[in-house]
Amino acid sequence: MTDIGFTSQGIAPRRTDTRSVAAKARLKARYRSNTRFRWYGISALAIASAFLVILITDIFTKGMPAFWQHSIVADVAVTEDIVDPDGKRDPSAILGADYMALARTALAAAVPGIEGRTQKKQLNDLLSSGAADELRTEVAAHPEMIGKTVKANFLLSDTADLYLKGDGTPIINSAPSLGTATPSATAGEITVLTTDTDFAAALVEVKKDIQSKAAALSAEADRLQRLNSGTTADRIAELRKDAKSLEARLSNPNSEEVLDGKIASHLVEINGGLVKVTKLASSVVTGDVLIPLKSTEAAAPGQWQLITYATPETDRSISDRGVAFLEHLRSNGHVEKQFNWRFFTAGDSREAELAGVRGAIVGSLLTLFVTMIICLPIGVLAAIYLEQFAPKNRLTDLIDININNLAAVPSIVFGLLGLAVFLNFFGLPRSAPLVGGLVLALLVLPTIIITSRAALRAVPPSVQEAALGIGASKQQAIFHHVLPLAMPGIMTGTIIGMAHALGETAPLLMIGMVAFIVDVPKGFTESATVLPVQIYLWSDLPEPAFQSKTAAAIIVLLTVLFVMNGAAIWLRKKFERRW
Amino acid sequence: MDMSVAFDVNTALANGALVTPAGPPPKISAQGVNVHYGEKHALKDVCVNIAPRAVTSFIGPSGCGKSTFLRCINRMNDTVATCRVTGSILIDGEDIYDPAIDPVELRSRVGMVFQKPNPFPKSIYENVAYGPRIHALAANKGELDAIVERSLRKASLWEEVKDRLNESGTGLSGGQQQRLCIARTIAIDPEIILMDEPCSALDPIATARIEMLIEELRQAYTIVIVTHSMQQAARVSQRTAFFHLGTLVEEGETQAIFTRPSDQRTQDYITGRIG
Numbered sequence: 001m002t003d004i005g006f007t008s009q010g011i012a013p014r015r016t017d018t019r020s021v022a023a024k025a026r027l028k029a030r031y032r033s034n035t036r037f038r039w040y041g042i043s044a045l046a047i048a049s050a051f052l053v054i055l056i057t058d059i060f061t062k063g064m065p066a067f068w069q070h071s072i073v074a075d076v077a078v079t080e081d082i083v084d085p086d087g088k089r090d091p092s093a094i095l096g097a098d099y100m101a102l103a104r105t106a107l108a109a110a111v112p113g114i115e116g117r118t119q120k121k122q123l124n125d126l127l128s129s130g131a132a133d134e135l136r137t138e139v140a141a142h143p144e145m146i147g148k149t150v151k152a153n154f155l156l157s158d159t160a161d162l163y164l165k166g167d168g169t170p171i172i173n174s175a176p177s178l179g180t181a182t183p184s185a186t187a188g189e190i191t192v193l194t195t196d197t198d199f200a201a202a203l204v205e206v207k208k209d210i211q212s213k214a215a216a217l218s219a220e221a222d223r224l225q226r227l228n229s230g231t232t233a234d235r236i237a238e239l240r241k242d243a244k245s246l247e248a249r250l251s252n253p254n255s256e257e258v259l260d261g262k263i264a265s266h267l268v269e270i271n272g273g274l275v276k277v278t279k280l281a282s283s284v285v286t287g288d289v290l291i292p293l294k295s296t297e298a299a300a301p302g303q304w305q306l307i308t309y310a311t312p313e314t315d316r317s318i319s320d321r322g323v324a325f326l327e328h329l330r331s332n333g334h335v336e337k338q339f340n341w342r343f344f345t346a347g348d349s350r351e352a353e354l355a356g357v358r359g360a361i362v363g364s365l366l367t368l369f370v371t372m373i374i375c376l377p378i379g380v381l382a383a384i385y386l387e388q389f390a391p392k393n394r395l396t397d398l399i400d401i402n403i404n405n406l407a408a409v410p411s412i413v414f415g416l417l418g419l420a421v422f423l424n425f426f427g428l429p430r431s432a433p434l435v436g437g438l439v440l441a442l443l444v445l446p447t448i449i450i451t452s453r454a455a456l457r458a459v460p461p462s463v464q465e466a467a468l469g470i471g472a473s474k475q476q477a478i479f480h481h482v483l484p485l486a487m488p489g490i491m492t493g494t495i496i497g498m499a500h501a502l503g504e505t506a507p508l509l510m511i512g513m514v515a516f517i518v519d520v521p522k523g524f525t526e527s528a529t530v531l532p533v534q535i536y537l538w539s540d541l542p543e544p545a546f547q548s549k550t551a552a553a554i555i556v557l558l559t560v561l562f563v564m565n566g567a568a569i570w571l572r573k574k575f576e577r578r579w
Numbered sequence: 580m581d582m583s584v585a586f587d588v589n590t591a592l593a594n595g596a597l598v599t600p601a602g603p604p605p606k607i608s609a610q611g612v613n614v615h616y617g618e619k620h621a622l623k624d625v626c627v628n629i630a631p632r633a634v635t636s637f638i639g640p641s642g643c644g645k646s647t648f649l650r651c652i653n654r655m656n657d658t659v660a661t662c663r664v665t666g667s668i669l670i671d672g673e674d675i676y677d678p679a680i681d682p683v684e685l686r687s688r689v690g691m692v693f694q695k696p697n698p699f700p701k702s703i704y705e706n707v708a709y710g711p712r713i714h715a716l717a718a719n720k721g722e723l724d725a726i727v728e729r730s731l732r733k734a735s736l737w738e739e740v741k742d743r744l745n746e747s748g749t750g751l752s753g754g755q756q757q758r759l760c761i762a763r764t765i766a767i768d769p770e771i772i773l774m775d776e777p778c779s780a781l782d783p784i785a786t787a788r789i790e791m792l793i794e795e796l797r798q799a800y801t802i803v804i805v806t807h808s809m810q811q812a813a814r815v816s817q818r819t820a821f822f823h824l825g826t827l828v829e830e831g832e833t834q835a836i837f838t839r840p841s842d843q844r845t846q847d848y849i850t851g852r853i854g
C-alpha cells in the first residue's frame with residue numbers, strides 16, 4: 001500500500017545529481033551568485049558610508065571654527081568719568097555707560113600712533129559692536145573695578161575673526177633685503193629708498209601678473225568677437241582698450257608700476273612701522289604708512305623687509321590696513337582665541353560674532369515639550385484602543401488606513417493646516433512654540449500610533465491570556481502586563497518621532513516661526529524659532545561668518561539628534577524583556 | 580496500540596488512581612452548548628456533567644473542539660470577537676452565560692493553566708501575588724507573603740524557589756514555569772482549575788511532576804484537563820470525555836472509556852485508528 005512504484009509508471013527514480021560536469025557548473029554558478037550578491041551589499045554599504053563620511057567631514061570642517069572666537073586682550077582703564085560720572089555707583093548708570101569708548105581707547109593704546117579719522121575708524125572697525133558687553137557686565141557686577149586698570153577681552157568683528165582663523169590672505173616675506181633703506185618720513189605718504197635693487201623681483205612678479213591679466217582681457221575680447229553679436233561691440237572695444245593700456249605698462253621692464261587693489265598688496269616693514277606700497281620701482285617705493293614708523297633712520301640690510309599679501313585687496317573682505325593692525329596686535333600678544341561660549345548663551349543677532357543658538361535651542365525645547373505632552377498620551381491611548389479594544393469593522397478599518405496615510409502626508413501640509421486652524425480660526429499667536437508644538441504633534445501622531453501599535457502587537461498574546469485567566473479585567477491585563485512590555489517599543493517610537501519633529505522645518509515656516517528673533521523665548525506663547533529654522537535662516541545670509549555658524553548649528557542639531565537616538569537605543573536595550 | 584493503553588489503565592487501576600465518582604451533584608453541567616467561530620460550527624450540542632473534586636480529562640484528535648469547550652467554562656472565548664456561544668453551562672447550578680454574571684469575576688473562580696507555560700515577565704513573587712492583589716485577597720504584605728508561600732508550596736515549587744523569589748519567573752525551567760503558573764492560579768483559590776494540555780511543552784520528568792501535582796490538587800479542586808496523551812488521561816483522570824469533530828462522543832469513567840468504549844469512534848481513537 002505504501003510502496004509508490006516509480007517503475008510501474010515507467011519513470012526511473014532520480015537522485016540529485018552531484019557529480020557530473022553540469023552539476024559542478026551549477027554549483028559554481030550558485031557560489032558566484034552568492035559572492036556577487038555579497039558584493040552588491042558591501043558596495044551599497046560602502047557608498048552609503050562614503051556619503052555619510054563626506055557629509056560629516058564637510059560639516060565639521062566648516063562648523064568647528066565657529067566654536068572658537070578671537071578677541072583682543074588689552075589693559076583698559078575703567079575711568080570713573082566715563083563709567084560713573086556722578087560717582088553714585090548707581091547700577092543702572094554703570095550699566096548704561098559707554099564702554100565702547102573704553103574699548104576704543106584700549107585698542108588705540110595697543111596700536112599706537114594711529115592718526116586721522118579714517119585710520120582710527122578702520123582700527124575701531126576691528127572690534128565687534130558688542131565688544132564691550134563683557135566688560136560692562138563685569139564692571140556692573142564688581143563696581144570696585146571703577147578707577148582701576150584691568151585686563152579685559154574685547155570681541156573682534158566677524159571679518160577680523162575670520163582673518164585670524166586663516167580666511168584672509170597668505171602673507172609672503174620676501175628674501176632678506178640687500179640694500180640699506182631710508183624712509184622719507186614716519187607717517188603719511190612716504191618714499192623708501194634702498195641702495196640695492198631690492199624691489200626688482202617684486203616688480204617682475206607684478207609685471208607678470210599684469211601680462212596675464214592683459215592676456216585674459218584679450219582672450220575675452222576674441223571670444224566675444226567670435227560670437228559676432230552687434231550688441232557686444234562696445235564691450236569688445238573697451239576690453240581691447242584695457243588690454244592695450246595694460247600692455248603699454250609692460251613695454252619697459254624697469255618702469256615703475258602703480259599698484260592697485262586688483263594686484264597683490266606689497267608692504268615694506270621698516271623701523272617698527274609698515275608702509276603700503278602704491279608705486280613700485282626696482283630700488284624705490286612710494287607708499288602710505290599703515291603703522292607709523294619709529295624714526296626716519298636708515299635701516300641696515302636684513303633689518304627691513306618687503307612683505308606681500310598674496311590675495312589682492314579687492315578679493316578679500318578685510319583691508320590691508322585691517323590685516324596690518326591684526327598682525328601687529330597678534331605679534332604683540334594682544335589676540336586671544338577662546339571657546340565660543342557665546343554661541344550657546346546668546347540669541348540670534350545680525351552680527352555673526354554675536355549670534356548664538358540659545359534662542360533656537362530653547363525654542364526647540366519648548367516646541368518639543370508641547371509636541372510630547374500632546375502626542376504621547378493621545379498616541380499611546382489611541383494605539384491601545386485601536387489595537388486592543390476597538391471592534392474590527394469598516395469604521396476602524398477606515399481609521400486604520402487613514403492613520404497610515406497621514407504618516408505619509410508631506411509635512412508642509414500640516415503647516416498649512418496649522419495656519420488655517422490654529423492661527424486663523426483659533427487665533428493663537430504667530431511664531432509661538434505652542435502652535436509649533438501643536439503642528440508638530442499632528443505630524444508625529446501617526447508615527448507614534450503606528451509604532452505603539454506595532455509594539456503592542458509584538459507582546460505575545462499569552463501574557464494577556466495569563467492575566468485574563470486569573471481574573472484580571474481586560475483593562476488590568478493591558479495596563480499591568482501588556483503595556484509595560486510594550487513600553488520600550490513605544491518609547492523608541494516616541495523618541496524617533498520627537499527626533500523627526502526636532503528636525504522639521506517646513507510646517508514651521510507656514511506658522512511664522514521663521515522670523516528673526518533676538519530674544520531667548522521665555523514662554524510658550526512668545527515668538528521663537530527652532531534649530532532647523534535657525535539653520536535655514538543663517539544659511540541664507542551673505543556674510544561668510546554666518547556660513548560657518550550654519551555648519552556649527554547643524555553640528556548642534558545633529559548632536560541632539562544623535563543623543564536622542566542613542567537614548568532610544570539605550571531604553572530599548574535596558575527595558576527589553578524576553579519571554 | 581490498544582494493548583499498551585490497556586496496560587497503562589490496568590497499572591493505574593492497581594495504583595488506585597481511578598476512583599469512581601460518588602453521588603454528589605455535578606460541579607459543572609453543560610447543556611446543549613454550541614459554539615460558532617464565524618461561519619464555522621466548532622462545537623455541536625455538547626451536554627456533559629463534570630464531577631466535583633475529581634479530574635476529568637478531555638481527549639480527542641486535534642481540532643475536535645475539546646479546547647474550545649474548555650475555554651467556554653471560564654468564558655475565555657469571550658475575548659475572541661467572532662466567537663458565539665449558545666446553550667448553558669451551569670456551575671453549582673448557576674448559568675455562567677447569564678447576563679448578570681461578570682466574566683472577570685467568573686475567571687477568578689475558574690482558573691486556567693495554558694498549554695505553553697506563560698509566567699509574567701516579572702519576579703516569581705509578583706507572578707503569584709498578582710492575582711491576590713487585584714482581587715484584594717490580602718489585607719497587608721504579611722498576608723500576601725503567606726498566600727504566595729502557601730500557593731508555591733501547593734504547587735510543590737516552594738523548596739526550589741524560596742531563596743530567589745525576586746528573580747524573574749521566565750528564568751525558571753519549563754516544568755518550573757508551568758508549576759509557577761499553577762501556583763499563580765491557585766493563589767486566587769478558584770473552585771475549578773482548567774488545564775489546556777499543560778504538559779505538551781514539557782519533558783517526561785517535568786510531566787511526571789505535574790501529574791503528581793494534579794493528583795494532589797484534586798483533593799481541593801475540580802480539575803478539567805485537555806490532553807493529547809491517552810496515557811496521561813488514564814494516569815491522572817477519574818472521568819474522561821471523548822470529543823470528535825465538534826461533538827462529545829462519549830463520557831464516562833476513565834477505566835470504562837479505555838477498556839469498554841461504547842462508541843466505535845472512541846474505540847478507533849484509543850486504538851490509534853483515527854486522530
